[in-house]
Amino acid sequence: MVINRRLTLQRKIILEYLQNVKTHPTAEEVFNNVKIKIPKITLATIYRNLQILAKEKQAERLEVNGQFHFDGDLDPHIHFICKNCQIIKDLFYDDLVHYFEKKMETSGFSIKNFKIQCEGICKNCTQEA
Ligand SMILES: [Zn+2]
Ligand SMILES: [Zn+2]
Incomplete structure (x- = not known):
């Protein structure tokens, strides 16, 4: 079960990284940062761990312009x-x-997952314009 434990540690480090940033990184960005801590990853x-985290609802996966971004902040937000x-x-x-x-x-509906995405100009x- 050594392999499982190692995967769990990797996942923990990935999740900690997601929870510490506000940038909604892509898998590549997560990779570039996590490999500082786990050079062999x-x-x-x-990718695999991010999918598991999203599936287990420990992180949110959002799609922006056809790219997946990940968010470790699970408080309902827009x-x-x-x-x-x-x-x-x-x-x-x-x-x-x-209100929502x-x-x-x-x-008669109960919300389990709050997801609202708006587009505009920041x-x-x-x-600058
Ligand atoms: Zn967010
Ligand atoms: Zn902008």
């Missing part, structure tokens, strides 16, 4: 994607989340 292993610089910003509009949950509840890009 391969991109395929990163993602704002800038169409210009592609940055993914977290918006913690708790009142909006609660209440609305859904009264309609503050930085608006100033």
Whole structure:
């Protein structure tokens, strides 16, 4: 069971990395950072572990322009994607989340996974224009 334990440790390091960044990294970005800690890790292993983390709901997988990004922050929040610089910003509009949950509840639905994605132009890009 040595292999399993090692995989679990790798997954733990990957998850810790995801929880410590706000950048919503792609698998390649996770790979570039995690290999500092685990030099022998391969991109395929990163991919596999990220899929498991997403499947086990320990991380969120989001698709932006056909690319997968990963998020270790599981608090319900909204993602704002800038169409210009592609940055993914977290918006913690708790009142909006609660409003949404209440609305859904009264309609007889219960939310298990909150996912809202908006696209637009971010503050930085608006100033540059
Ligand atoms: Zn932008
Ligand atoms: Zn996020």
